[in-house]
Structures are given as C-alpha cells and as structure tokens.
Amino acid sequence: GAVVSQHPSRVICKSGTSVKIECRSLDFQATTMFWYRQFPKQSLMLMATSNEGSKATYEQGVEKDKFLINHASLTLSTLTVTSAHPEDSSFYICSASHGAREKLFFGSGTQLSVL
C-alpha cells in the first residue's frame, strides 16, 4: 500500500534555531500534501495545504513566514519551523493524497521540542 515517510520522528532544538521536517511519498506521486499540528490530547489542526510547484495555502492564523513549506517535487514536501520558540513545541504530521480522492495517507509524525 501507499506509504508516507516523515523524518525526523523527534527533534529537540534550542530556541531561535530552525528545524526542517521532511515528508516523502515513497511509492506514489502526491500532487497535494497537508501539514497538521497537534498539541497533547487535542485534535489535528490543519496548518497548510502544499501543492507541488506552487505556493502553499495556509490556514487562517498560521504564519507563513514562520512555517515555511516547500513542495518542490511530487514526492517531497518540507516544513521548516523558522526561529523556533518553546510555544512551537508540538507534534507535526503530514499527509498525502493518492489515487481516489478520498484516499489519504499519513506520515508517522514529528515531535518537536524547543528548549
């Protein structure tokens, strides 16, 4: 079945540094990928929709300069958290659509901890 790989699974960084999270579709081409953020015991909140070859569409309240999304190829989307602060600490998870419009596959998530 379709697989989405997300890396790293866990990252700890100092405040002020930038962190890049990768999301790859391993055996299919994903024209659209989605990035979600999840705080402990809470729901997954859509941050942005990433389309290959074009600018990402951000949800209201998500800072595009803070969360840089690049979808340069049909198999890779990256989320860069710039100048990370402790309040950015969260679980970030990507998903990609494949085949029938209802099929979505998720990465395994990245736990970001900013000290």
Next chain:
Amino acid sequence: AQKITQTQPGMFVQEKEAVTLDCTYDTSDPSYGLFWYKQPSSGEMIFLIYQGSYDQQNATEGRYSLNFQKARKSANLVISASQLGDSAMYFCAMKELGQAGTALIFGKGTTLSVSS
C-alpha cells in the same frame, strides 16, 4: 464551512463489550467522505473505516462499523468485542469531495479506555 463534532472526551468499556463513539458533521458539499482514525500513544494515525456520502450501505471493516445516518448528519463508529489494544484516541474526520485537493478536517477526538 465544514465542521466535525465529537462530544465524548472519554469513553470507558470492558473487554469484549461493544462501544459506540459519536460523531456529527456539517457540510454544504453534497459529496463528502467520512473517516475514522485511531491514534495510539505513538502518534501514528491508523485508518479504520470510510463512508462516502452516496454510499447506500453502512461501511464495515472487521470489528469496526460505521452507523451512517445522513439525515441526522451523524457517523458513529461502533467497535464490537473491544480489546485492550483498542485503547487509544479516536478521531472522526471529513473531507469534502466536490473539488480535488481538499484536506481532512478532524473532530476533537475521543479517548477510549478498554479495561479487563
């Protein structure tokens, strides 16, 4: 705007019993898909079951069934014969299918605890 509502923050059930997790939704798109995902403590999102808005029959996948009541806009998940490994957070989600590239929108989730 689309919306998913899960009103049960937590549910408790004993092994081998059945449990129903509630989900209601709202959308103006006549074509939509309803999903249930399981999220264990590891964080991975495990797909359980899917129901399309035009599907005539309720979806079933092993021990999981979806009680789809379109007029009431509800899509409750029924887990039969609960197992200890079913303890996790469960999310109901919806995707509008009227146009390509739309995202899944999630409810707040229900934490299910299965005891022996």
